[in-house]
Amino acid sequence: YVEPFRELLAGLAVDDPRLKIFDGHDRLFEFIGSMGVEDFSRFRFVVTPSLKLPLRDYALWLSGAANAVFEKRVAEIMTLAVVGETVVKNIISNLPRFSRLLPARSLFSTPNADIFCLAASGPSLDRSIDEIVRCRDRMRLIAVDSAVFPLLERGAVPDLGVCLDPRQDEVEHIETIPMDSRTKFPWVVAASIHPEILRLLENCRTFVFTGDHPLEIWLTGRFGDPGTLRGGGSVILPAFDLACRMGATDIVL
Numbered sequence: 001y002v003e004p005f006r007e008l009l010a011g012l013a014v015d016d017p018r019l020k021i022f023d024g025h026d027r028l029f030e031f032i033g034s035m036g037v038e039d040f041s042r043f044r045f046v047v048t049p050s051l052k053l054p055l056r057d058y059a060l061w062l063s064g065a066a067n068a069v070f071e072k073r074v075a076e077i078m079t080l081a082v083v084g085e086t087v088v089k090n091i092i093s094n095l096p097r098f099s100r101l102l103p104a105r106s107l108f109s110t111p112n113a114d115i116f117c118l119a120a121s122g123p124s125l126d127r128s129i130d131e132i133v134r135c136r137d138r139m140r141l142i143a144v145d146s147a148v149f150p151l152l153e154r155g156a157v158p159d160l161g162v163c164l165d166p167r168q169d170e171v172e173h174i175e176t177i178p179m180d181s182r183t184k185f186p187w188v189v190a191a192s193i194h195p196e197i198l199r200l201l202e203n204c205r206t207f208v209f210t211g212d213h214p215l216e217i218w219l220t221g222r223f224g225d226p227g228t229l230r231g232g233g234s235v236i237l238p239a240f241d242l243a244c245r246m247g248a249t250d251i252v253l
Contacts, residue, residue: 086166086192091219093195098226104188104209105227107160108245115139116243117252119158120236121146124253132156139252142243144235145173152181162242163189163197164211164235174200188229188242191220211238 117132117139119125125147133156143151143158151158174197186205210220210228229238243251
């Protein structure tokens with residue numbers, strides 16, 4: 001997959017019949033659609049396996065600004081290759097449960113001209129948790145998965161919990177929350193979330209959304225539109241997007 005570096009096509013070795021070259025994302029996803037989701041795991045998507053000039057040498061020729069754009073594009077493409085298989089496997093595993101989940105887009109039209117607080121784990125939560133507890137009744141509280149447990153320990157029940165990461169190590173954030181506490185508030189989860197998380201939230205009111213990974217958008221689009229929340233690698237970003245779509249007048253991070 002070489003888009004947007006079409007000038008490098010001349011340097012590709014195309015004599016291998018197993019190699020398919022795409023110079024645009026539209027052609028890439030057209031191919032994925034034609035072969036079927038079930039066959040996706042048989043393919044590896046890489047940034048041109050053979051180049052006349054290695055990518056690192058090409059990057060050295062670029063100016064500082066252009067080099068930054070180049071590196072960003074390569075990172076996006078490599079994320080597609082590395083995360084793509086996990087995203088596909090999780091979504092396929094989650095399909096039987098989708099019919100029991102609510103679409104996150106139903107939250108977007110909720111008239112909430114309120115102040116929202118977004119809570120994520122880390123030093124900032126340690127410093128701010130007393131203030132969050134003190135002001136809890138004056139704002140809506142959206143907590144990412146890793147922040148839910150410490151908030152509940154202090155008596156601050158979120159309005160919504162948000163889960164994004166498709167990796168298995170994210171499961172422990174939910175496992176630490178007692179079942180009776182998990183059901184006290186709704187959850188908003190990505191369609192590509194690890195299947196074990198959906199099992200742990202089985203008795204909870206749960207909304208599902210599509211993240212902005214291209215494969216996730218393409219796959220979930222085949223089964224309806226649950227609503228898209230923009231990400232970028234951090235669960236706080238779809239939580240922020242959710243607050244905006246719910247009509248937040250002010251957002252406290």
